[in-house]
Amino acid sequence: SDLGCLPTSGSSSTPLPQLAVLYPASSPWVTAVGGVNLELDANNQIQNQVVWNDTTVRPGLAGGGGFSTLFTRPSYQRGVVTQSQRALPDLALLADVAPGYDVFCTARAQCQGRGWITIGGTSAATPLLAGGFALVDQMLRGRLLSSLGLANPLIYRLAQSPPSSGSIVYDVTDGSNDVGPQIQIDGAPLGCCSAGPGFDEASGWGGIDLALFAQDALAAQPPVGRVSMQLLAGQRPLSSGRIRARLRCTARCDLSVRARVSIGGGVAFIDYANLLNLRAHAAKVVDILLTRSQRARITAALARHRRVTASVTAALIDASDNIERQTTTVTTLVTR
Secondary structure (H helix, E strand, O other): OOEOOOOOOOOOOOOOOOOOOEOOOOOOOOOOEEEEEEEEOOOOOEEEEEEOEOOOOOOOOEOOOEEEEEEEOOHHHOOOOOOOEEEEOOEEEEOOOOOOEEEEOOOHHHHOOOOEEEEOOHHHHHHHHHHHHHHHHHHHHHOOEOOOOOOHHHHHHHHHOOOOOOOOEEOOOEOEOOOHHHHOOOOOOOOOOEOOOOOEOOOEOOEEOHHHHHHHHHHHOOEOOOEEEEEOOOOOHHHHOEEEEEEEEOOOEEEEEEEEEEEOOEEEEEEEOOOEEEOOOOEEEEEEEOOHHHHHHHHHHHHOOOOEEEEEEEEEEOOOOOEEEEOOOEEEEOOO
């Protein structure tokens, strides 16, 4: 089970006697984050990183890791993981509850009005990495380069073959996330997982140098594609019930197409085509379908001899529906 040892069927809530990892961290489509603690010098500089395991003080509190029983080994782990299952975590960041992260809590009921509190866990380490990836994506966007998307293939490639700028990962070789000795009656270990050189199921590749990762991502990510658009000649949107445009992109693109229909100079309505995925250098005709009520409005306007135009724009969008590039707007006259 990838549901924390709980059975996936039946009414029983008794944990199953087997090691398990948690979903969605076990998904091959996410970057799974484990936990470490930091050893600092007198100047507050990191001297070492060790796997987070507080079970001698707080039984059960430790970083997670292991193998999925639901997902097979993804392609980016080939040559790194010998088992045929998805292994996790991919990286590990500060998660120890001591010292933890200082945050100011404004949810008075949940925090008992304490204001400043200390939190930890991989629930703190994960958004720390997400914030770092967001900054890298911002840099990529500013250079009109493709966003990270699933970062794991790039992380694994750079971790195995460090660029000249240096390794992007800090190899964590100390510690274990095995909580067995503290939670089992006989004190026996559970058998997973200890850190060692290279990738392991206690810390993944270890910590990450986000500054170096950003630098390497800028060199590795391909440019955002350029999209072009033409309106088909001789089309009659009113009678056919559609506005047609031919699109082409220089790279694999997700495209959104918008038509802004104006009557007498004022905006009557805005209509969209279905989201389109286009292969590199491929061309495709897309239809922006007009509803019955939209056609009725156009018909009534033309009957009153009012000018009706359709202004069409295509936009290349990223996975979060942000516009990365767009075409110039092409306007056509709508007639009977």
